[in-house]
Amino acid sequence: MLSIKNLHASVENKQILKGLNLEVKAGEVHAIMGPNGSGKSTLASVLAGRDSYEVTDGEVMLDGKDLLSLAPEDRAREGIFLAFQYPVEIPGVSNINFLKTAVNEIRAHKGLPPMEAKAFLKMVKEKQQLVDFDAKLTNRSLNEGFSGGEKKRNEIFQLAMLEPRLAILDETDSGLDIDALRIVAKGVNELRSSENAFVMITHYQRLLEYIVPDYVHVLYDGRIVRSGTKDLALELEEKGYDWLKESVDAPNAI
Amino acid sequence: MNTEKDILEELATEEYKYGFTTDIEMDIAPKGLSEDIIRFISKKRQEPEWLLEWRLKGYRQFITMSIPNWQNFKHPEVDFQDMSYFAAPKKKPTLNSMDEVDPDLIETFKKLGIPLDEQKVLAGVVAVDAVFDSVSVKTTFQKKLKEKGVIFGPLSEAVKSHPDLVKKYLGSVVPATDNFYAALNAAVFTDGSFVYIPPGVECPMELSTYFRINAANTGQFERTLIIADKGSYVSYLEGCTAPQRDENQMHAAVVELIALDDAEIKYSTVQNWFPGDKDGNGGIYNFVTKRGLCKGHHSKISWTQVETGSAITWKYPGVLLKGDYSVGEFYSVALTKNHQIADTGTKMIHMGKHTRSKIISKGISAGVSQNSYRGLVKITRHAEQVRNFTQCDSLLIGDRCGAHTFPYIESKNDSATLEHEATTSKIGEDQIFYLNQRGIDSEKAVGLIVNGYAKEVLNQLPMEFAVEAQKLLAISLEGSVG
Numbered sequence: 001m002l003s004i005k006n007l008h009a010s011v012e013n014k015q016i017l018k019g020l021n022l023e024v025k026a027g028e029v030h031a032i033m034g035p036n037g038s039g040k041s042t043l044a045s046v047l048a049g050r051d052s053y054e055v056t057d058g059e060v061m062l063d064g065k066d067l068l069s070l071a072p073e074d075r076a077r078e079g080i081f082l083a084f085q086y087p088v089e090i091p092g093v094s095n096i097n098f099l100k101t102a103v104n105e106i107r108a109h110k111g112l113p114p115m116e117a118k119a120f121l122k123m124v125k126e127k128q129q130l131v132d133f134d135a136k137l138t139n140r141s142l143n144e145g146f147s148g149g150e151k152k153r154n155e156i157f158q159l160a161m162l163e164p165r166l167a168i169l170d171e172t173d174s175g176l177d178i179d180a181l182r183i184v185a186k187g188v189n190e191l192r193s194s195e196n197a198f199v200m201i202t203h204y205q206r207l208l209e210y211i212v213p214d215y216v217h218v219l220y221d222g223r224i225v226r227s228g229t230k231d232l233a234l235e236l237e238e239k240g241y242d243w244l245k246e247s248v249d250a251p252n253a254i
Numbered sequence: 255m256n257t258e259k260d261i262l263e264e265l266a267t268e269e270y271k272y273g274f275t276t277d278i279e280m281d282i283a284p285k286g287l288s289e290d291i292i293r294f295i296s297k298k299r300q301e302p303e304w305l306l307e308w309r310l311k312g313y314r315q316f317i318t319m320s321i322p323n324w325q326n327f328k329h330p331e332v333d334f335q336d337m338s339y340f341a342a343p344k345k346k347p348t349l350n351s352m353d354e355v356d357p358d359l360i361e362t363f364k365k366l367g368i369p370l371d372e373q374k375v376l377a378g379v380v381a382v383d384a385v386f387d388s389v390s391v392k393t394t395f396q397k398k399l400k401e402k403g404v405i406f407g408p409l410s411e412a413v414k415s416h417p418d419l420v421k422k423y424l425g426s427v428v429p430a431t432d433n434f435y436a437a438l439n440a441a442v443f444t445d446g447s448f449v450y451i452p453p454g455v456e457c458p459m460e461l462s463t464y465f466r467i468n469a470a471n472t473g474q475f476e477r478t479l480i481i482a483d484k485g486s487y488v489s490y491l492e493g494c495t496a497p498q499r500d501e502n503q504m505h506a507a508v509v510e511l512i513a514l515d516d517a518e519i520k521y522s523t524v525q526n527w528f529p530g531d532k533d534g535n536g537g538i539y540n541f542v543t544k545r546g547l548c549k550g551h552h553s554k555i556s557w558t559q560v561e562t563g564s565a566i567t568w569k570y571p572g573v574l575l576k577g578d579y580s581v582g583e584f585y586s587v588a589l590t591k592n593h594q595i596a597d598t599g600t601k602m603i604h605m606g607k608h609t610r611s612k613i614i615s616k617g618i619s620a621g622v623s624q625n626s627y628r629g630l631v632k633i634t635r636h637a638e639q640v641r642n643f644t645q646c647d648s649l650l651i652g653d654r655c656g657a658h659t660f661p662y663i664e665s666k667n668d669s670a671t672l673e674h675e676a677t678t679s680k681i682g683e684d685q686i687f688y689l690n691q692r693g694i695d696s697e698k699a700v701g702l703i704v705n706g707y708a709k710e711v712l713n714q715l716p717m718e719f720a721v722e723a724q725k726l727l728a729i730s731l732e733g734s735v736g
Binding site: 087142 | 682683684685687688689690691692693694695696698702703705706707708709710
């Protein structure tokens with residue numbers, strides 16, 4: 001589904017990604033871990049098409065389409081969803097009105113007519129239940145005055161509504177207490193299917209206890225330096241990143 | 255006279271024509287302004303002697319005054335002798351004449367769905383008076399209004415049919431001496447709407463006036479007078495459009511509202527005059543004086559305006575709060591882009607005891623436009639226990655536009671409670687990217703953000719018009735992003 005080859009990207013002329021490769025197939029969940037500054041969030045931003053990130057080399061294909069040639073909104077319409085680390089607030093725009101616009105834009109891209117109000121509201125209700133999202137928040141302004149946890153949960157609710165092919169969760173676990181983490185994880189698990197895939201970016205092994213990944217990758221200095229199963233995450237938790245850094249840096253030391 | 259059915263038929267079947275030709279024969283006054291021109295206008299309109307005298311008094315006032323210079327923009331050079339002060343179709347036109355709209359406006363109308371006023375008329379919920387250049391061309395739903403005793407129609411007719419009411423109130427809130435443009439209007443005012451709601455009557459439908467400037471080299475100087483008698487209620491909406499022309503055109507209107515005891519007037523404006531092209535050529539100078547008088551106790555006047563058009567908008571719809579416990583409100587969204595200028599706000603003059611006012615102003619600036627809020631809250635010596643709440647917000651799109659706030663407060667009574675809040679913000683790239691990432695393109699994203707920002711004001715509009723105003727805001731910003 002997603003194929004990243006030799007991806008190089010920079011921000012303000014600083015090279016962050018330096019030849020990243022990743023293959024994600026439908027039905028899989030991948031976790032990407034790594035120390036601060038290794039390029040995890042850059043990867044998320046590059047995939048979503050944030051303006052300030054420049055791809056200097058490599059390719060990214062989504063279902064055989066060249067993702068990097070598409071505008072951010074077209075990537076979203078093709079099925080890329082980014083659950084933001086810091087979701088923004090948009091005062092006065094109701095969550096539900098925003099969702100309706102988004103859902104219908106994506107439908108239009110697929111050649112489908114706008115959803116009728118009744119069907120849409122039914123879907124809202126179902127998805128709220130599925131990811132345990134407070135209905136009161138649906139009618140409020142988008143993220144305005146939401147707590148950190150509510151914002152993260154809103155990301156998962158949106159994910160449920162938009163039904164993307166590939167969801168990238170950028171540190172969705174950060175700032176969540178254990179109860180909120182459980183709810184978020186449960187939501188994601190409900191949404192997993194053989195049709196979609198997840199890339200979870202996280203610092204902590206904790207999240208992976210609730211959302212069990214098929215693969216764990218360690219990102220360091222702009223490259224994936226180690227891949228494994230969830231056991232790799234446990235190993236990292238135990239030893240920290242230093243032992244990996246040493247083994248990666250060593251060949252270049254001389 | 256056409257029946258309602260004919261009108262509906264006409265409206266339902268009419269089509270927009272492309273191109274820009276006016277095949278209506280017009281009576282146009284020679285250019286220039288003089289006592290003779292005023293006599294000419296008055297005669298054309300078959301006005302009584304007292305009204306001619308009233309106009310001449312206005313004119314004599316006008317020639318003693320000079321163009322004001324306190325505004326936050328450079329007043330354009332206007333040659334008041336190089337303009338025609340009266341243009342009327344020779345044959346009384348029907349609404350058909352409004353289809354000669356330039357393609358850009360047609361496009362705008364298309365984007366808005368069915369042309370706005372037609373939609374409203376078809377729905378049968380709004381009575382419309384259409385002012386085409388200087389003359390009021392049609393008023394719908396007269397019969398239904400008549401049953402309730404509501405008088406709604408061209409001011410020119412009211413002068414003949416209800417001279418006492420007109421005589422009593424014309425110029426009572428905005429006298430010719432008020433300002434330069436009020437004096438000009440008094441001298442040359444052409445047509446406009448007249449509304450009278452009898453005691454205790456709640457007007458059964460929204461009243462609406464649609465203003466259109468069509469002829470070249472003319473100014474539009476309409477004058478609207480609305481009187482809500484004791485315990486009555488009326489909601490009134492004005493909409494405006496003008497064709498696209500290279501030269502600037504003058505619109506100097508006066509609106510006077512009078513609310514007697516326990517009466518309420520809600521006055522909404524969706525102003526979409528031609529704003530000039532993207533290089534700042536052409537466009538309407540919208541220099542308008544609007545004021546309401548809360549004459550009676552417990553009366554209420556509420557202004558809501560959505561201003562997206564005009565090269566320059568210069569107006570301060572205000573309320574004189576004379577009756578005790580009266581309430582004045584001002585809700586405004588002013589959007590400027592390209593080279594547009596808006597200097598707008600309100601005046602709340604508290605004279606009665608326990609009077610209250612509320613001001614919510616939302617400015618949106620894009621391009622190289624300049625957007626100013628200018629407001630006065632004045633509390634006179636005997637106005638006990640007055641309350642005012644003012645909130646002025648500015649939203650900037652891009653970094654070449656300007657937003658300015660000039661709030662004036664004059665209080666001569668210590669018992670007043672005044673609150674003022676102001677914010678300035680920019681549309682964040684983060685906000686746009688967030689919406690992009692959900693499949694919404696940048697123009698739609700800005701439309702959503704701006705409408706969210708203006709929501710508090712848009713919510714004050716009658717529902718059908720709120721939807722229209724939302725679309726208008728989004729459309730007006732097209733091309734302002736990216």
